[in-house]
Amino acid sequence: MEAARQKRLLELARESIRAHLAGEPLPPVPMELDGPENFGGAFVTLKNSGRLRGCIGRFHPRARLGSTVQEMAVAALHDERFCDQPVTLGELDALTIEISVLSTMARTDDPLSLRPGVHGIYVRNGPRSGCFLPQVATEQGWNAEQFLSYCCAGKAGLRSEAWKDPQTEVYLFTAEVFREKSRLE
Numbered sequence: 001m002e003a004a005r006q007k008r009l010l011e012l013a014r015e016s017i018r019a020h021l022a023g024e025p026l027p028p029v030p031m032e033l034d035g036p037e038n039f040g041g042a043f044v045t046l047k048n049s050g051r052l053r054g055c056i057g058r059f060h061p062r063a064r065l066g067s068t069v070q071e072m073a074v075a076a077l078h079d080e081r082f083c084d085q086p087v088t089l090g091e092l093d094a095l096t097i098e099i100s101v102l103s104t105m106a107r108t109d110d111p112l113s114l115r116p117g118v119h120g121i122y123v124r125n126g127p128r129s130g131c132f133l134p135q136v137a138t139e140q141g142w143n144a145e146q147f148l149s150y151c152c153a154g155k156a157g158l159r160s161e162a163w164k165d166p167q168t169e170v171y172l173f174t175a176e177v178f179r180e181k182s183r184l185e
């Protein structure tokens with residue numbers, strides 16, 4: 001994706017967050033950001049001084065990219081992990097926004113074939129599921145086995161070795177990740 005489009009998507013996410021926090025209507029999605037394309041989903045991550053403040057996404061988008069980014073930007077404000085300390089309008093200038101545009105997920109029978117920092121994972125066993133974006137492995141310094149184990153135990157609420165169970169479905173995907181320059185730099 002060209003840099004100009006990335007910049008416009010980041011601006012749309014920031015303006016949508018500002019409008020939502022201020023109780024105003026969301027800005028219209030520019031037509032050029034909502035053009036037809038194939039993508040497997042999108043996540044919006046919010047950080048303040050490197051600290052996670054929200055991360056929400058969708059694997060199977062119901063809309064085109066611009067609309068999906070806008071929806072996920074607002075949803076990230078309501079990440080249940082931060083419901084007792086929600087993002088505020090006063091915090092907006094300190095937030096850094098990151099967007100991950102995902103490829104379509106593909107189920108794998110060889111979970112250890114994943115490449116940390118390149119592949120994201122989605123694991124599911126029965127009603128329990130969890131995911132990590134590709135950048136999480138790099139940020140945490142995890143190898144493939146650690147990435148799978150932490151996703152199973154920390155995100156899906158499964159045993160850490162559940163990824164080895166034939167009943168557990170493991171999906172891989174890639175992401176085009178772009179973010180704003182830190183607002184505090």
